[in-house]
Amino acid sequence: MSTIKVTNLRHENATSDNIALDSSNNVTTANNFTAGGTIGCTGDLTVTSGNLVVSSGNGIDFSATGDGSGTASSELFDDYEEGTWTPIYNFSSSGDAQTNSVGSYVKVGSKVYVQCYIEINGSNSLSGNVLITGLPYAAANVTNRRAAFTIANAWNFPDDNNPMRLLLEPNSSAIKMMNNATNTTEARMTNANFTASAGQNTMMFSGTYTV
Amino acid sequence: MAFTERQEHKIEIIPPYSILQCREANIVEKDGVEVGRTYHRHVKVPGDDMSGECAEMQAVATALWTDEVVAAYQAMLAAQELP
Numbered sequence A: 001m002s003t004i005k006v007t008n009l010r011h012e013n014a015t016s017d018n019i020a021l022d023s024s025n026n027v028t029t030a031n032n033f034t035a036g037g038t039i040g041c042t043g044d045l046t047v048t049s050g051n052l053v054v055s056s057g058n059g060i061d062f063s064a065t066g067d068g069s070g071t072a073s074s075e076l077f078d079d080y081e082e083g084t085w086t087p088i089y090n091f092s093s094s095g096d097a098q099t100n101s102v103g104s105y106v107k108v109g110s111k112v113y114v115q116c117y118i119e120i121n122g123s124n125s126l127s128g129n130v131l132i133t134g135l136p137y138a139a140a141n142v143t144n145r146r147a148a149f150t151i152a153n154a155w156n157f158p159d160d161n162n163p164m165r166l167l168l169e170p171n172s173s174a175i176k177m178m179n180n181a182t183n184t185t186e187a188r189m190t191n192a193n194f195t196a197s198a199g200q201n202t203m204m205f206s207g208t209y210t211v
Numbered sequence B: 001m002a003f004t005e006r007q008e009h010k011i012e013i014i015p016p017y018s019i020l021q022c023r024e025a026n027i028v029e030k031d032g033v034e035v036g037r038t039y040h041r042h043v044k045v046p047g048d049d050m051s052g053e054c055a056e057m058q059a060v061a062t063a064l065w066t067d068e069v070v071a072a073y074q075a076m077l078a079a080q081e082l083p
Helices: B055-064 B067-079
Strands: A019-021 A027-029 A080-085 A088-091 A099-108 A111-120 A130-133 A147-155 A164-168 A175-179 A200-210 B003-014 B019-030 B033-044
Touching: A088 A099, A088 A111, A164 A200, B003 B055, B019 B055
Parallel strands: A080 B033
Antiparallel strands: A019 A027, A080 A099, A088 A130, A099 A111, A111 A200, A130 A175, A147 A164, A147 A200, A164 A175, B003 B019, B019 B033
């Protein structure tokens, strides 16, 4: 085995060098670098410009790290996304209400964090049980894995609905609104708890659910 | 210098009830080069009104949401109502 000593490598049809080698054992490529297998790295991996782009279904694998006492289902960080959604008051009989709202979300792995401001913005008639629809993702298909949301403030409701609660069922993208639950009823809020005119039933909430 | 805006829709089909998730990307380009992008998401479940959706969402819903799928989804919702 012998050593070939060069400082640059250039394709026969290229006008400049493809790869530069220096005396500190650094390797610099002039353009893209493609590896057909695993790239090993014993130091830090630094991206000085551009992004670390991961193909769909892949991510950052943390399986070498220690685990908690629960049963781990995944140690692959395979998704991140942020954006907006449009919360809408929806009534089971009268459908979508005229709604003024702002919604944002961040998805980290299988968890979705949402924030919402919502209020009635019109005088269309309202009838039936109420939902807040428009969530950015459907909740996971896992029995009894329900999500709750924290209400920061709620005002301009026609009656005292405390404690008002927000519940998301599995396989659903619609939040149930409930109040004053008893032992025997789900206590869904209805049009009776709403006022069909602009600026009413204003609420701010946030929460996290699993997809 | 010309700014243009276009939309891309990414549709995800969530088993077992063929729930449709749509991500709309609003993309701003300057002279054909992307300079900004935002996402807006919404979900449609079997039986939902699809009017107002993009043609691709309507086509997928038509193909997947048979009467049996819609009935199964409604039954699932009813079954998981809290007591």
